[in-house]
Amino acid sequence: MATRTLEPPHHGDSPVALATARTRQRRFLSPLNPPLRDWRGKSVWLVGASSGIGEATASALHALGATVTVSARNSAALQNFAQRHPGSHALVLDATDPVAVQAAAHAVLSRGPLDCVIYCAGYYHAMRAYGMDVPDMERHMEVNYTGALRVLQAVIPALLAQGHGHISLVGSVAGYRGLPQSLAYGPTKAALINLAETLYLDMRDKGIGVSLISPGFVQTPLTANNAFDMPALLSPAQAAQAMVKGWAQGRFDIHFPKRFTWWMQLLRLLPDRLFFALVRRATR
Ligand SMILES: NC(=O)c1ccc[n+]([C@@H]2O[C@H](COP(=O)([O-])OP(=O)(O)OC[C@H]3O[C@@H](n4cnc5c(N)ncnc54)[C@H](OP(=O)(O)O)[C@@H]3O)[C@@H](O)[C@H]2O)c1
Numbered sequence: 001m002a003t004r005t006l007e008p009p010h011h012g013d014s015p016v017a018l019a020t021a022r023t024r025q026r027r028f029l030s031p032l033n034p035p036l037r038d039w040r041g042k043s044v045w046l047v048g049a050s051s052g053i054g055e056a057t058a059s060a061l062h063a064l065g066a067t068v069t070v071s072a073r074n075s076a077a078l079q080n081f082a083q084r085h086p087g088s089h090a091l092v093l094d095a096t097d098p099v100a101v102q103a104a105a106h107a108v109l110s111r112g113p114l115d116c117v118i119y120c121a122g123y124y125h126a127m128r129a130y131g132m133d134v135p136d137m138e139r140h141m142e143v144n145y146t147g148a149l150r151v152l153q154a155v156i157p158a159l160l161a162q163g164h165g166h167i168s169l170v171g172s173v174a175g176y177r178g179l180p181q182s183l184a185y186g187p188t189k190a191a192l193i194n195l196a197e198t199l200y201l202d203m204r205d206k207g208i209g210v211s212l213i214s215p216g217f218v219q220t221p222l223t224a225n226n227a228f229d230m231p232a233l234l235s236p237a238q239a240a241q242a243m244v245k246g247w248a249q250g251r252f253d254i255h256f257p258k259r260f261t262w263w264m265q266l267l268r269l270l271p272d273r274l275f276f277a278l279v280r281r282a283t284r
Helices: 015-029 052-063 075-084 098-109 134-162 185-206 236-248 258-269 272-283
Strands: 043-047 067-072 089-092 116-119 165-170 208-215 253-256
Touching: 043 052, 043 098, 043 134, 052 067, 052 075, 052 236, 067 075, 075 089, 089 098, 098 134, 116 134, 134 165, 134 185, 165 185, 165 236, 185 208, 208 236, 236 253, 253 258, 258 272
Parallel strands: 043 067, 043 116, 067 089, 116 165, 165 208, 208 253
Antiparallel strands: none
8 A cells, every 4th residue: 555654855856746745744734624713704503502611602703703503402591692692593402302403403504504513512420330320321422422413414414515614523531531430421522532533534625624622621510510629620711712712723622721631631642551540549
């Protein structure tokens, strides 16, 4: 099989070979996604935007000029958002209902091209192996992962037909590796990470950007019951700003805050023996 290398150009190479090598180097070093800097007039659909990170992100994108559609189950919270953000749309949706997802996507797409879809819906209960609750684990999978699949299935044909657009999946650093209390939640986020990587490979050449959002700890209803000190805790508004910055830089994995998430990235690389020892020690 032929292999492609990124060797620096040699002085003796022909001008064509030099130009080709430089183009390859530029492509290799360029952002993984088309940077999203100008949100004015862009149509954005956020699923899971009645509170927390989703709501704050919808608000930040609205402030940058996007036309946002906010979805979740809590109708009153969505209506309240729409009233506070003129020009935005509230669209009630339970992401675990396949028919409702199709209908909601149809409503969003009927307004014109969709520039960005953000799957932010999330469900979290701490769980350990000695308190295993399979129905609750399935609920985690339904909301955090299968809901994303339903939204993707409903919008991807339209994005491909448009030839542009961006998909963001909100994962978590809890999906990087197994962590205590994360028996139900962690695997759903690990699945989302793998899904985002595979989507990227399939969609990038079709003109569609794909990014994975990997927050550390953010103060939201989801983490309100955590009985431990959350390191490097952010507000939802700070999380939203980090996402806006990551999109502007064309990143694939938009992780934040870096002072916490670089350590989590490092854990990914550790050999199992060292990883388990460190996590045991840190969470004893
Ligand atoms: N907070 C953190 O520290 C943290 C860290 C890493 C990753 N995350 C991820 O960030 C995302 C947002 O979470 P958050 O922290 O902002 O918590 P949150 O405020 O509880 O937001 C979760 C959102 O998901 C929606 N949702 C839940 N079930 C749904 C369903 N069946 N259908 C549609 N929407 C549903 C909720 O709205 P309704 O209840 O109105 O449906 C809400 O809008 C989640 O994916 C979470 O896993 C959070």
